[in-house]
Amino acid sequence: MSSDILLRFAFAIGIIVLGVGAYRLMNQRLLVRAKNNVFTLFSTLPNKPVIVYFTTPDCAPCKTVQRPALDQVTNLLGEKLQVIEIDAYERPDLARRWGVMSVPTTFLLDARGEARYVNSGVARAEKLMKQIQAL
Amino acid sequence: MTSQILQKVDHSALKTNQIIIISLNILAFILNLPVLAAFVALVMGIGSALKVPGFGIVYKNLLKPRGWMKPDVLDDNPEPHRFSQILGFVFMTAGSLALFIGSSVLGWSLVWLVVALAALNAFGGFCVGCAVYYWLSRFQLPGFTKQPPAGTFPGMKPKAGVSV
Numbered sequence: 441m442s443s444d445i446l447l448r449f450a451f452a453i454g455i456i457v458l459g460v461g462a463y464r465l466m467n468q469r470l471l472v473r474a475k476n477n478v479f480t481l482f483s484t485l486p487n488k489p490v491i492v493y494f495t496t497p498d499c500a501p502c503k504t505v506q507r508p509a510l511d512q513v514t515n516l517l518g519e520k521l522q523v524i525e526i527d528a529y530e531r532p533d534l535a536r537r538w539g540v541m542s543v544p545t546t547f548l549l550d551a552r553g554e555a556r557y558v559n560s561g562v563a564r565a566e567k568l569m570k571q572i573q574a575l
Numbered sequence: 576m577t578s579q580i581l582q583k584v585d586h587s588a589l590k591t592n593q594i595i596i597i598s599l600n601i602l603a604f605i606l607n608l609p610v611l612a613a614f615v616a617l618v619m620g621i622g623s624a625l626k627v628p629g630f631g632i633v634y635k636n637l638l639k640p641r642g643w644m645k646p647d648v649l650d651d652n653p654e655p656h657r658f659s660q661i662l663g664f665v666f667m668t669a670g671s672l673a674l675f676i677g678s679s680v681l682g683w684s685l686v687w688l689v690v691a692l693a694a695l696n697a698f699g700g701f702c703v704g705c706a707v708y709y710w711l712s713r714f715q716l717p718g719f720t721k722q723p724p725a726g727t728f729p730g731m732k733p734k735a736g737v738s739v
Contacts, residue, residue, distance in 0.1 A: 448605045498725040541728040
């Protein structure tokens with residue numbers, strides 16, 4: 441009886457680990473996709489951290505939360521950071537290439553133009569700052 | 576995208592519901608208790624009939640009043656979430672019936688399917704049932720009238736935070 445429970449427990453853990461792994465893999469693939477498409481935005485390396493911000497004109501949280509958060513980060517870091525804003529309606533090709541499924545979505549690129557973090561949904565200023573500091 | 580009137584939907588209640596469904600189903604599997612899976616199906620069925628998240632009562636009466644979980648109220652359509660719970664109820668009922676008639680593999684597979692979909696919703700912010708609802712809405716099926724909130728991929732959680 442108890443060995444049966446242990447076996448089932450191990451099986452459940454295995455499935456959960458597989459699920460978590462699949463989720464992380466999906467995020468990783470999104471970052472690889474961004475890395476492969478970084479030269480759709482730059483002709484040369486940015487040499488400073490970059491936030492690529494996907495938005496649309498009718499996205500309310502973009503206006504009320506994401507834009508102020510980006511402004512806050514930009515005010516703090518000034519010239520040390522570049523923010524590239526992309527309207528997903530105007531540039532559906534870029535949204536598709538970068539694998540963007542909802543707005544706002546922010547990608548954080550390091551100075552070598554490598555995508556290191558992706559935030560699907562609102563990312564507050566504190567979170568963005570932490571991610572930038574970790575670049 | 577067409578403009579439409581959205582309602583306030585507390586996603587914390589939905590998330591609580593999903594996490595309890597996940598926990599009880601995994602417990603049912605580990606302890607080999609089909610009756611627990613049937614209980615989950617029953618609660619989901621009652622929730623569907625009352626148009627509320629089945630285990631939302633735990634959030635409403637325990638987690639929210641004590642401040643253990645904060646409201647996450649978003650402008651959203653409640654209908655796709657209700658449809659999603661009905662789908663979950665159907666899968667759970669089928670799974671429970673399969674377990675009671677001795678089809679363990681089929682029964683537990685259906686239970687795990689519900690666990691996977693609930694986890695995708697709770698932790699990934701993607702509601703498969705809602706995506707199915709919006710997909711049926713595109714084909715103008717009667718009763719499926721809502722469109723995804725502007726700027727939101729069908730099934731993805733809307734991102735605006737409104738405090739209450």
